[in-house]
Amino acid sequence: MNFQLWSRQIDSIIRLELKKYVFARRWLGVYLLGLAPILLFGVRMSFFNRRQLLETVYATFFQFYLLRFAIFFGCFQIFTQLFRGEILEKTLHYYLLAPVRREVLAAGKFLAGLIAGTAVFGGSTVATYLLAFASTGWGDQGLQHLAQYIVVVMLACLGYGAVFMLTALLFKNPKGPAMLLLGWEWLNFFLPAFLQKFSIVHYLQSICPVSVSRGPLAVITAPTSAWYSVPGLLLLTAMILAVTSFMIRRVEVTYSAD
């Protein structure tokens, strides 16, 4: 076990991935998803001048736009690129010809995606939160709520990121499975309580500081405690990454077939 070498290699992989993607056009969509609400909040959020109402508005925005839409699609764009993008661009062999264990490669790439996703959507969360509550003040729990939202963003990037990285290895076109997952995550609150627990968004919502109404047709379930939600999401991520690592060990370079 050469942890020192692996950490150096992971560090280099992260740097290289970020160098390749941060200023690349293909991430324009990710930046737009993160930046658009900042502009929106900057323009007209002072319209809601009651703090309590504003908290609900912000929670609705966070759960429906940021969580279910921006982070979902942002993570899709970021994490499917990590391997599938390289296969399509015929550049994966550069990594596969380096003396790096493929599990280490998967870990490095995943961390690069996680850093990027968290930076964009964590940044977006901080900026929108600050703008939203600029006129009313944060109140007693403002900072704590913000910290909770950031944790949710990180966990969402972890969970969705791991799923999309694996999906991109399993399927030549990961858009189909991603759409299915999106449907499952959106329709989650119409499902029976038992099935709701088989989704990422259920656990993410459970950790959100403010709960929101999901409409008259929603099946109301008790949120899962943070003591279960956080370790549960971490465990799920670890399991998916383990499967990804197993799969990446058998990856071959047959670009023409991909």
Add this chain to the structure above:
Amino acid sequence: MSAQQIIFDGVSKFYGEVLGVNRISLSIGPGITSLVGPNGSGKTTLMNLMTGLLWPTKGTVRVLGVEASQAEEFYRLVGYCSQFDAFPKGLSGYDLIHSMLGVHGYSAADAEELTWKAIDRVNMRDAAKRRVAGYSKGMRQRIKLALAICHQPRVLVLDEPLNGLDPMARAEVIALFEQFAADSFYIIISSHILHEVDMISDKVVILSNGYVVAEGDIQGVRSEMEDHPMQIFIRCDQPSVIASRVFQQDHVVEVKIHQDGQGLLVSTRNADQFYLLLNRIVLENQLSVEAIAPADENVHSVYQYLIGSNGGTT
């Protein structure tokens, strides 16, 4: 012994039902070995198997005793300049090599030193900091070569490494290979430029339809091809004297006198007997011989005999 060789042990590779290579058993030692064969013969598949980009369907590949699944050890030994011409977007040649050396685990300072060393070896210093997207084909080829050699591997696998290089760069790169080979490195090259293969190879492996049809040093391969009489060219003052004597021999199948009357081409099934006879004829007739050389003991001829084309489409 196996730790000093590149060994293919009963290796087959199928892409679904399509044959890549079949039942390959090979042992490659130090020096320059060339893979020769027409398109689709399995050269690139063999190279990808050798470098762990493909896994064999059957059999094992070991490079100096190490399998590709032991990535940390294997890829310190092996450098591969593949035929893939794509590069990660937005990077300069320097960035690419320096970053990949980081992935190898080198510190930033060591990586920088090795990067410049490799870049200098392929004469790319001036363009190193420019983005690869703006490089010409020859420059891209050279930066790939630099990437393959930057970590100073003992085994260098090169898929069509001379493609896109101008004659000057070709000569430089060939000199580089010869230098590596002289230092007991293992160089495996696939090339369709047969006269260059002939010039630089210590050993050839000829592939056709996924099978190895011949391997070894070119003289050895040629001498085993008994179906094709050996052609020997003799430059001398009285070719007709030699022609009349050798034509009586059973092993001589054809004699052609050169147009200028100063040489002849003999086809024989027994080169050793022919040379003995030739010595006698020359001494008995006091002939003046300027040169004797095998006319088809080269990769091009062997390729023609085995594959049945002139090698232009490999």
